Amino acid sequence: xxxxxENNNDIIKTIMTSTKIKTKAQQLGFLGCGIIKSNxxxxxxxxxxxxxxxxxxxxxxxxxxxxxxxxPESAKSIIVCTQRYNKYKVPQSLKGLIGKLYMFDPRIPYSxxxxxxxxxxxxxxxxxxxxxxxxVPARLAAAKAGLGKFGRNNLLYDSEHGSYIWIFTWVTxxxxxxDDIEENIGMSxxxxxxxxxxxxxxxxxxxxxxxxxxxxxxxxxxxxxxxGIDEETKSKIGxxxxxxxxxxxxCPENKxxxxxxxxxxxxxxxxxxxxxxxxLEMDEDTYVNIVNPRFWYMGxxxxxxxxxxxxxxxxxxx
Numbered sequence: 624x625x626x627x628x629e630n631n632n633d634i635i636k637t638i639m640t641s642t643k644i645k646t647k648a649q650q651l652g653f654l655g656c657g658i659i660k661s662n663x664x665x666x667x668x669x670x671x672x673x674x675x676x677x678x679x680x681x682x683x684x685x686x687x688x689x690x691x692x693x694x695p696e697s698a699k700s701i702i703v704c705t706q707r708y709n710k711y712k713v714p715q716s717l718k719g720l721i722g723k724l725y726m727f728d729p730r731i732p733y734s735x736x737x738x739x740x741x742x743x744x745x746x747x748x749x750x751x752x753x754x755x756x757x758x759v760p761a762r763l764a765a766a767k768a769g770l771g772k773f774g775r776n777n778l779l780y781d782s783e784h785g786s787y788i789w790i791f792t793w794v795t796x797x798x799x800x801x802d803d804i805e806e807n808i809g810m811s812x813x814x815x816x817x818x819x820x821x822x823x824x825x826x827x828x829x830x831x832x833x834x835x836x837x838x839x840x841x842x843x844x845x846x847x848x849x850x851g852i853d854e855e856t857k858s859k860i861g862x863x864x865x866x867x868x869x870x871x872x873x874c875p876e877n878k879x880x881x882x883x884x885x886x887x888x889x890x891x892x893x894x895x896x897x898x899x900x901x902x903l904e905m906d907e908d909t910y911v912n913i914v915n916p917r918f919w920y921m922g923x924x925x926x927x928x929x930x931x932x933x934x935x936x937x938x939x940x941x
Contacts, residue, residue, distance in 0.1 A: 640750065641800035644702060647746055651739050653704040654781060654788065657768025657802045661698040661794060664767065667760045668692040674834065681838030691758040697796040698755055703768045704743070706736055709787035709880050711887040714894050720936070721897060722842060722866020727887050729789050731917060734888055740791060747793065754793045761790040766808035775813040775832040776820040776870035785880035786871050809833060812876050820870035825859045829870060841867035845932055846921070857935050864899060864932050865918075893917055899933035 641658055648656035671689055675682050708727040717726060729736030747754060762779045765771050771779040771788065778786040813832065821829045828839035837843050844852055845865050852860075871877050895901060896913055905914070910926040921928065 637798055638800045640752070640797070643750065644747070644752070644799070648704050648743065651743055653706055653739075653743075653791075654784070655705050655770045657703045657765070657770050658799050659701050659703070659764065659768050659804065660801055661694045661701055663701070663804055664692070664694075664760055664763055667763055670760075670763070674837070677831075677834060678836040678838060681836055684837045684843065688760075691760045694794065695755055695757055698757065698794050699797055700795050700799045700801070701759060701764055701768075702747075702752075702793040702795065702799075703761070703764045703770060704791045705765060705770050705781060706739075706789045706791070707781070707784040707787060708789060709784050710882050710885050711890075712883040712885065713881070714890065716894060717897060719862045719868075720864045720899075722863070722868050723787065723871075725842075725846075725866045725918070726890060728917070729791075731888075736789065744793070747795075752795050752797050754795050757794050759792040759794060761792050763808075764792055765790045767804050768802055769805040772810035773808050773813075773833055774810050774820070774874065774876065775817070776824075776829055776874065777833060777835040778871065780810055780876055783880075785877035786874065787877070787880060810876070817875065819873045819875065823869050823873040825861055825867075825869060826856060841869075858939060860935060861939050862936055864897070864902075864936050865929075889917075899936040902929050902933040903937070905929070 644658065645656045668689065671685055671692065675685050678685075706729065708723065708729070711723075711727045713723060713726065728734070729740070731737060744754065762771075762773070762777075765779055766773055770790075771781050774780050774786060776786075779788065779790065780786045781788045818832075821832065826839040826841060826844070828836045828841070830836060839856070841860055841863050844856065844860060845863055845867070893913070896905070896909065902914075905926065907926060910929070911923050914929070915921065915923050915925075
């Protein structure tokens with residue numbers, strides 16, 4: 624087939640734009656950057672259907688995620704970048720209390736990662752790459768783009784940094800040059816012989832590999848559950864006040880992956896306010912002005928969730 628000079632120019636421009644995007648991502652310090660077609664994630668709905676079938680009691684928790692399977696008609700490409708958080712120091716008093724992912728949140732405006740994302744988005748706009756406001760199943764997108772592999776605990780792993788990585792996605796209406804789609808997205812180290820994460824899960828949310836019962840997962844129970852949790856499940860949550868790291872901590876692929884070489888901004892200043900005893904005594908002003916700005920997505924009127932978690936923590940400690 625003979626292509627017109629106009630078509631050739633379009634192809635060259637697409638390749639150059641994609642190369643510039645990946646180069647900029649590297650310059651900004653992202654671990655990796657991949658670009659895939661928006662329809663690459665069409666099988667996400669099937670994954671959700673399988674979860675609902677496996678865990679019917681958690682159906683209502685999966686239903687909102689179906690929105691992530693519906694890309695706008697104008698969507699053409701998905702840009703995926705990864706970054707690590709295993710460089711940050713974990714305060715001793717917060718170990719087993721706050722999940723690392725929530726300690727080191729890249730969406731906090733004063734974090735280095737937040738500024739990096741803003742700079743990348745501003746640069747994309749200058750390049751003429753318009754981004755669309757829509758949700759993306761980030762882990763699946765990163766796996767398909769070849770930026771990591773799924774572990775048995777349903778988390779994405781980078782070969783160098785384990786599962787301690789963030790994933791950022793941008794959807795655009797621009798056609799770009801695409802990476803080869805990774806079909807084998809499961810981690811080979813997670814063979815049938817290794818069941819450590821499944822065995823260690825306190826609430827048995829990981830009853831089978833590469834799948835998680837959202838309704839029993841401790842991050843869900845401690846962060847988002849607005850309904851009462853039965854006493855047996857409360858006792859299984861143990862000391863966790865917010866989030867959970869158990870399946871990551873026991874994973875052989877995560878051994879020695881946390882370097883803890885840097886301080887995360889303002890974490891020391893918040894540390895004392897995140898202790899269970901302090902939370903139980905906390906007044907509304909302290910919550911609204913100190914704790915909630917760090918966990919803003921929990922809502923300014925949700926101090927009771929924190930107090931319930933703290934009360935459960937102290938009861939389990941006894």
